[in-house]
Amino acid sequence: MSTSTANPLLDFSGLPRFDLIAPQHVEPAIRALLDSARQTLDALAGADTPATWDDFVIPMTEATEHLGRAWGVVGHMHSVMDTPDWRAAYNALLPEISSFWADFGQNLALFDKYRQLHDGPEYATLSAVRQRIIDHELRDFRLSGAELPDADKPRFKAIQEELSSLAAGFSEHLLDATNAFAEWIDDAAELAGLPDDVIAAARAAAEKDGKPGWKFTLHMPSYLPVLQYADSARLREALYRANATRASELGKPEWDNGPLMGRILTLRHEEAQLLGYASFAEVSLVPKMAESPAQVMAFLRDLATRARPYAERDLAELRAFAADELGLPEMQPWDVAYASEKLRQARYAFSENEVRQYFPEPRVLDGLFGVIESLYGVRLTHDQAPVWDPAVRVLRIERDGQLIGQLYLDLHARNTKRGGAWMDSARSRQRSRAGLLTPVAYVVCNFSPPVGNKPSTLSHDDVTTLFHEFGHALHHLLTEVDEVAVSGIHGVEWDAVELPSQFMENFCWEWDVISGMSAHVDTGAALPRALFDKMQAARHFQSGMQMLRQIEFSLFDLRLHHELPADAPVPAADVLALLDAVRREVAVLIPPPWHRFPHSFSHIFAGGYCAGYYSYKWAEVLSADAFAAFEEAGAGRGSLLDRDTGARFWREVLAVGGSRPALDSFIAFRGRAPQVDALLRHSGMLEAT
Ligand SMILES: [Zn+2]
Incomplete structure (x- = not known):
């Protein structure tokens, strides 16, 4: 037996031989695969x-597929078995x-081969x-600068390098500014309203610094509960102001992200121009489902209007509640989360526990398996295979x-x-010279x-998460594509990849589905309808405001990368002015x-997410509209x-994955282009028809 076959x-x-694979196998195996x-x-x-195709594409696919698959196992182990040995093996x-x-x-040279194949006679004969x-x-290849004239290539490379160091700098400034802030509380009266575990964590943080009292920070587990629960407006304001001005000219100059933002926008614009595009937003959209910045902006504006x-x-409703019930007639920015939480509790409270x-x-x-089996006529059963932890289960999906x-x-x-x-791919469906390999996924x-x-x-959040990840898994496993580059989740446009996952989440809000998969752990009783109705009402709480907020971020991001003249470094003031304009157009709540x-x-x-933040809403529209096809069928049948x-x-x-444009797939399924109505209805913003 050669050494290579002895390495699992x-x-x-x-x-994968999870019963045999150990950290010491990583280096020799990955080196051998890299060399080959x-x-x-x-x-x-x-x-x-x-x-x-046969002489060039197939051998290349095979050479990189084994490397990708083995490294996938290593990356997976690093995520689920992060011991010092696995971490070292991965990082090495x-x-x-x-x-x-x-x-x-x-x-x-590889780019050139692809171009020859594209321009040659064989191309027309290919599927x-x-x-x-x-x-x-x-x-x-083109988007990474391969087609640029030789004179432009060094500049293109320099832009990439500077952009990645600016991105790192942006994160570091933000982290340093976040870490530098602390609000110290000595008077226990200022803690009123805060949950016990948050107070205990604040006490532990102070103790760690060898100080009396309580320490609050801008890290989310400290910041969010203060804004939501602290009765002290002074404490809320202190944290709100510090958070809102992080990494800006209003704080330490060395952490000011303003100049970095300007430089990043200028460089992205220059990159776009080198590649022959009018704006960076256009570059960002080339591999995505959305066709143009104008189309995305129209989409966002339509959603905002509705x-x-x-x-x-x-x-x-929030203002009235804050004035009448909380004695806050002039609601301040640091009161919004606080008043919202109080209103939510008053109207929709139920116990998560x-x-x-x-x-x-x-x-x-x-219940989940039942949904999948009913929808697709498949069977899910338990299977045997080596695993990395005894609690891990293996399932197989069969049809006929x-x-x-x-x-x-x-x-x-x-x-x-x-x-x-x-969810991740452990193996992708492919038909190779060795025959057909079926797909395998991790959830x-x-x-x-x-x-x-x-x-x-x-x-209920966990249940929704499980359905979401199974949606991704089914996208990967129910593929019928034989070419590994576009089978399963591969090659799917970035702004359409969440369609199958968010689609599955919708079932968790259907009474028939959810009541059938509930059984009280002690009594076996199904979830009471009244409790489910409260959960639904809470789901829609402030959904209009939340949607406008997401639209504000999306429109700001897109216009920033499409409209700002970026031939010279963009002043931070221009960035803020654009945000103001976006807010005047779509926001109902304007920050100070x-x-x-x-x-x-x-x-x-x-x-x-640059010029891509809109993807969250985009994919939600697709998934809600796809689900509506099932609602329509259910109403009839x-x-x-x-x-x-x-x-x-x-x-x-699901079957076609990345093998054709996501829009074509959607239209083939739905019989028309996507519409926003279903998302609005699912968010409680449109009466059911
Ligand atoms: Zn997802």
């Missing part, structure tokens, strides 16, 4: 390799992996799916006795697991583990003039879980 990370014959991938790519880039190879992919994106893969490769009356009603008793995990899983895909389910929080919930959550012999119980929201808008200045509509959703949306 290099065993691609079946599911580099050799293959070098050979493929050479003049001897004809630019054909991460730079080499990143640089491999960066080199790949810059490899002009639409294969043509799309080639088009995407060319697009990605949500506005509801937001105005929300605000009037009471709800949780109705959702024991096994019952919820049965035939295996479609498999799924790892890792639901409970552990000390070694990263927080949050996510990872952080629910409370069971205690004693009682099953763990889920909050000293508020410096852009200076902490990391999503767009330090994250991947008696059940939301309509098999015909499910079959159509599978065929036109």
Whole structure:
């Protein structure tokens, strides 16, 4: 046996060998795969390799697929089994992996092969799916500057490097400014209204600094409860002001993000011009479902117009409540969250803990599987495979006795697991020279583990999270595409990728579905209807104001990257003036003039959401409208879980994944372009028809 076959990370014959894979396997396996991938790519880039699908694309896909799959296992272990050994093994190879992919994106010989294939006679004979893969490769090479004249390339590269260091600087300033602030409380009377655990945490924070009293900070677990619960307006105002002016010219000059914002906008604009686009917003939209900045702005403005009356009603209700019940006739910015929380409690309060008793995990899983089986005519059963923790379960999905895909389910929080919930690909469907490989997915959550012999119980939020991640998993597992580059979740436009996941969340708000999957952990009783109605009412609380807020951020982000003249560094004052203009257009609640929201808008200045923040609302519209097709079928045929509509959703949306444009898939399913009505109705902003 050679050393390579003895390394379980290099065993691609079946599911990953989680019973054998250990941190010491990472370096030799990943190095071997990197070496072999580099050799293959070098050979493929050479003049001897004809630019054909079989001679070029297939070997390249195979060379990178094994590397991607093995590194996926390593990344997964790093997320769910973050021991010092796994962390070290992951971090040791991460730079080499990143640089491999960066080199790949810059490899002009490979770009040239794709171009030859695109321009040659074979292209017309290829399937639409294969043509799309080639088009995407060319697009990605172009957007990373591969087609620029040689004279422009160094400048393009310098822009990229400066942008990434500016993004890091933006985050660091924000973190430093956040960390530097503390509000010290000596008088226990100022703690009135705060929950006990928040007070205890503030006391522990002070103790850690060797001081008496209580310490409050701008970190969310401290900041949010103060704004929501503290009866002391002075305390709320102190934190609100500090938070609103973080990393701006109103604080320490060395943490002022204003100049960085201006420089980032200028560089993004220059990058767009080098690539031949009028604005950075146009560049951002090239690989997305949305077609143009004008289309996105029209979408946002339409949604704003329709949500506005509801937001105005929300605000009037809040103002009246603050004046009449809280003695706050002039509601200040630091009163908004406080008054909202009091109003929510007065109108819609219910106990999260009471709800949780109705959702024991096994019952919820049965309910979820039932929904999936009814919709798609598949069967989910338990399967056997090596796992990384005894609590992990393996499921298989079959149709007519035939295996479609498999799924790892890792639901409970552990000390070694990263927080949050996510779905990831363990293997993607592909038809290769070795035959057909079925897809495999990970679904990872952080629910409370069971205690004693009682099953763990889920909050309604947990149930929704589980449905959401299963939506992503089904997108990956029910694919019928054989080309790995666009099978499952691969190649799906970024602003459409949340369609299948948010779609599944809707079932958690359907009485028939939710009552059927609830059973009180002690009595077995179903969730009472009255309690469910309260949950629905709470779901819609201030939905108009919330929607306008998201639209404000989205429109600001898009106009910032589309309209501001950025040939010279953009002054922070211009950024603020644009935000003011957006607020005058869409907001009902205008923050004070000293508020410096852009200076902490990391999503767009330090994250991947630049000219993309609209995606949240965009995908919500798609998912709500897709779900409405099931509501319509249910109204006619008696059940939301309509098999015909499910079959159509599978065929036109889930099965095709990234193999065709998301808009085409949506229209094929719905028979028309997306409409916003269903989202408004689900948010309590449109009467049901
Ligand atoms: Zn998601």
